[in-house]
Amino acid sequence: MAVINFGGVEENVVTREEFPLAKAREVLKNETIAIIGYGVQGPGQALNLRDNGFNVIVGQRKNSKTWDKAVADGWVEGKTLFDIEEACAKGTIIQYLLSDAGQIALWDTVKKYLTAGKALYFSHGFGITFKEQTGIIPPADIDVILIAPKGSGTSLRRLFLAGEGLNSSYAIYQDATGRAKERVHALGIGVGSGYLFETTFQKEVYSDLTGERGTLMGAIEGIFEAQYALLREKGHSPSEAFNETVEEFTQSLIKLVAENGMDWMYANCSTTAQRGALDWRHKFREATAPVFRELYESVASGKEAEITIKANSQPDYREKLEKELADLRNSEMWQTGRVVRSLRPKS
Numbered sequence: 001m002a003v004i005n006f007g008g009v010e011e012n013v014v015t016r017e018e019f020p021l022a023k024a025r026e027v028l029k030n031e032t033i034a035i036i037g038y039g040v041q042g043p044g045q046a047l048n049l050r051d052n053g054f055n056v057i058v059g060q061r062k063n064s065k066t067w068d069k070a071v072a073d074g075w076v077e078g079k080t081l082f083d084i085e086e087a088c089a090k091g092t093i094i095q096y097l098l099s100d101a102g103q104i105a106l107w108d109t110v111k112k113y114l115t116a117g118k119a120l121y122f123s124h125g126f127g128i129t130f131k132e133q134t135g136i137i138p139p140a141d142i143d144v145i146l147i148a149p150k151g152s153g154t155s156l157r158r159l160f161l162a163g164e165g166l167n168s169s170y171a172i173y174q175d176a177t178g179r180a181k182e183r184v185h186a187l188g189i190g191v192g193s194g195y196l197f198e199t200t201f202q203k204e205v206y207s208d209l210t211g212e213r214g215t216l217m218g219a220i221e222g223i224f225e226a227q228y229a230l231l232r233e234k235g236h237s238p239s240e241a242f243n244e245t246v247e248e249f250t251q252s253l254i255k256l257v258a259e260n261g262m263d264w265m266y267a268n269c270s271t272t273a274q275r276g277a278l279d280w281r282h283k284f285r286e287a288t289a290p291v292f293r294e295l296y297e298s299v300a301s302g303k304e305a306e307i308t309i310k311a312n313s314q315p316d317y318r319e320k321l322e323k324e325l326a327d328l329r330n331s332e333m334w335q336t337g338r339v340v341r342s343l344r345p346k347s
């Protein structure tokens with residue numbers, strides 16, 4: 001394990017140098033990896049594992065849209081594509097990649113196939129950490145491990161195909177076989193991660209739920225909405241409000257942050273912008289700090305889990321989510337965005 005210094009704090013990191021793909025294949029050569037669920041993470045991980053030379057099968061509900069998607073991706077019924085129970089029976093490693101609510105619904109079915117020595121794999125600490133609410137309590141004689149790619153399954157696949165990768169965090173909750181560590185490291189490399197950061201199931205889920213509700217998804221949209229609405233109220237046109245709120249951010253500035261950090265982005269903007277941004281960040285930090293604190297408490301108390309489970313266990317949860325996404329899409333800001341995107345100069 002490499003020890004890497006992150007801004008003055010040392011952390012354990014597994015690297016491809018110490019755990020190359022050939023070693024991962026050797027560790028898993030006698031295993032059948034059953035990917036249960038073919039939503040977003042399922043396809044990304046299953047296809048990367050398959051292309052990396054592992055023995056992979058997919059388990060998915062028949063007569064579903066995602067079954068058809070699996071067929072279109074080259075999984076063959078009866079050979080590499082099965083219904084969920086059959087895949088669980090065949091797999092020695094069960095990658096439980098149903099939605100977090102779906103994992104609860106299917107748990108009693110899947111549990112039957114978790115015989116001694118198998119490994120149960122998650123990409124989120126949700127089911128195990130909130131076990132009082134999920135009822136997901138694995139038998140003691142199996143390994144329970146986690147690889148959580150730090151991004152969408154779509155990006156995991158795209159970056160793999162581009163010869164790059166997404167990094168992941170990993171955790172071991174239960175090591176019944178003495179092989180949990182080599183299994184989890186091999187799977188992490190196998191799904192296409194370059195580096196594996198050590199964590200626990202609880203830390204993974206607390207930080208992940210905070211991040212997606214916060215700066216990665218929830219907070220960013222909230223801040224965009226607030227600024228856009230203000231500019232419109234003050235008489236700015238939709239295109240101007242959108243450009244100064246979203247377009248410049250996604251097309252120019254955030255790319256500079258990704259490349260070389262915030263100071264690099266600032267340094268490539270005017271000294272006028274730098275003066276103002278360096279001053280105003282303090283106000284924004286102080287204004288949002290209490291909201292982030294409230295969010296973390298809601299995660300750690302299990303309230304966010306409760307809300308998610310309740311909503312996403314309804315039979316029409318997808319239609320409801322789609323309706324809310326359509327409301328976002330149809331807002332003036334994102335309709336303006338649609339037009340602005342179509343006007344991006346192309347060579």
Ligand SMILES: NC(=O)C1=CN([C@@H]2O[C@H](COP(=O)(O)OP(=O)(O)OC[C@H]3O[C@@H](n4cnc5c(N)ncnc54)[C@H](O)[C@@H]3O)[C@@H](O)[C@H]2O)C=CC1
Binds near residue numbers: 040042098105106126
């Ligand atoms: N979406 C992503 O890119 C990321 C997801 N994760 C985690 O990976 C896991 C899988 O997430 P996603 O791929 O987003 O899931 P998803 O919401 O796309 O669902 C995955 C599959 O579960 C099936 N499913 C849902 N409810 C079911 C039920 N009641 N019975 C049978 N099948 C059911 C769906 O048909 C789908 O094939 C979750 O633990 C999630 O938190 C982690 C990192 C990123």
Ligand SMILES: CC(=O)[C@](C)(O)C(=O)O
Binds near residue numbers: 149150151152153208
């Ligand atoms: C893509 C990811 O890692 C998220 C945002 O946490 C998720 O999809 O749950």
Ligand SMILES: [Mg+2]
Binds near residue numbers: 150208212
């Ligand atoms: Mg995440």
Ligand SMILES: [Mg+2]
Binds near residue numbers: 208212
């Ligand atoms: Mg998440």
